[in-house]
Amino acid sequence: MxxxxxxxxxxxxxxxxxxxxxxxxxxxxxxxxxxxxxxxxxxxxxxxxxxxxxxxxxxxxxxxxxxxxxxxxxxxxxxxxxxxxxxxxxxxxxxxxxxxxxxxxxxxxxxxxxxxxxxxxxxxxxxxxxxGRPGEYVDNDFLQPHLSPLLDSSLNKYSSRQVQVLAQTSRLVPSRVLVDGTNYFFKPWISGRIYGYYELQSYRKILADTEASPSFLAGARICRLLLGW
Structure with a gap:
């Protein structure tokens, strides 16, 4: 098919x-x-x-x-x-x-x-x-305040060449990926959708809280972010 x-x-x-x-x-x-x-x-x-x-x-x-x-x-x-x-x-x-x-x-x-x-x-x-390259949004002046704290943090970051695609949606968008032997859900960044900015803010807060209290949140069942481009 x-x-x-x-x-x-x-x-x-x-x-x-x-x-x-x-x-x-x-x-x-x-x-x-x-x-x-x-x-x-x-x-x-x-x-x-x-x-x-x-x-x-x-x-x-x-x-x-x-x-x-x-x-x-x-x-x-x-x-x-x-x-x-x-x-x-x-x-x-x-x-x-x-x-x-x-x-x-x-x-x-x-x-x-x-x-x-x-x-x-x-x-x-x-x-x-x-x-044009999809990754160019990282340099966008409007997005920079949202992305730079994540890019400059200790958050794990991977090249797109290191992220293996395991499954796709009906829209041919990757949905599950493999990174360092671990399965993850994949969510593409869609520029211009406002909820994406709020979601980044939430991940920034989770990241800050995790770095402030690493032992307290180490086993917490919450969403965690990895960056791939």
Whole structure:
């Protein structure tokens, strides 16, 4: 069974029928950006009409699941190409967090055949430097006050190359990992979600209390934090 997960779909928030529609998809350890450009689809009146219909559904942000159906339909023509491009996992190979945080990136875009049918097209492969590194949030001025006490503390910190992935969610996000022979739950940091900042504050307090009274809290059944990037 081929696993595809559409992480997000973007379009113009100001109403514009000729807005581009872009999908960000994960598949088999690779990340893809799929671009539907209205000016390319204009070569086929039927393809452009369908593009306009898709945009109108996405623009309404329908809570009944129509948006997801549109995203799935837009992804479908590219699935065979994504499977062809994505790295083939080695049998029995160990997967590490580094592969999830820093996947190979590929840009795909729509083309229109003479018959008017949609054709997937490979445009480019991007390096991590070109696309940007997920770990760069550590240097963000807003996050620095929250993260620096943890990064500067005695808290155990691991490279993502040291964190083995044991299980994934249906969204292809690691859920269980192995570090130094111990199983842990994995929780990704999602920048911009306010509850994440409050959670960091709680971990900072737990860390401070643990360092102040190490013997008292040594056996306490509470959440503990390890950092991996």
């Amino acid at each position: 081929q696993n595809f997960y559409t992480e997000s779909t973007t379009w113009d928030l100001k109403f514009n029928l000729d807005s581009d529609i872009t999908l960000y998809v994960r598949h088999r350890g690779a990340a893809f950006r799929i671009c539907y450009h209205a000016h390319i689809l204009a070569a086929s009146p039927s393809a452009l009409k369908q593009h306009h219909e898709s945009y109108q559904i996405l623009y309404k942000d329908d809570p009944d699941g129509e948006c997801r159906k549109v995203s799935d339909r837009l992804r479908k023509p590219f699935e065979d190409l994504m499977t062809e491009i994505a790295p083939t996992p080695l049998t029995g190979s160990t997967e590490y967090l580094h592969s999830y945080l820093y996947p190979p990136w590929f840009i795909l875009e729509v083309r229109v055949a003479k018959s008017g049918c949609i054709q997937p097209h490979f445009k480019a492969a991007l390096s991590r430097q070109e696309f």
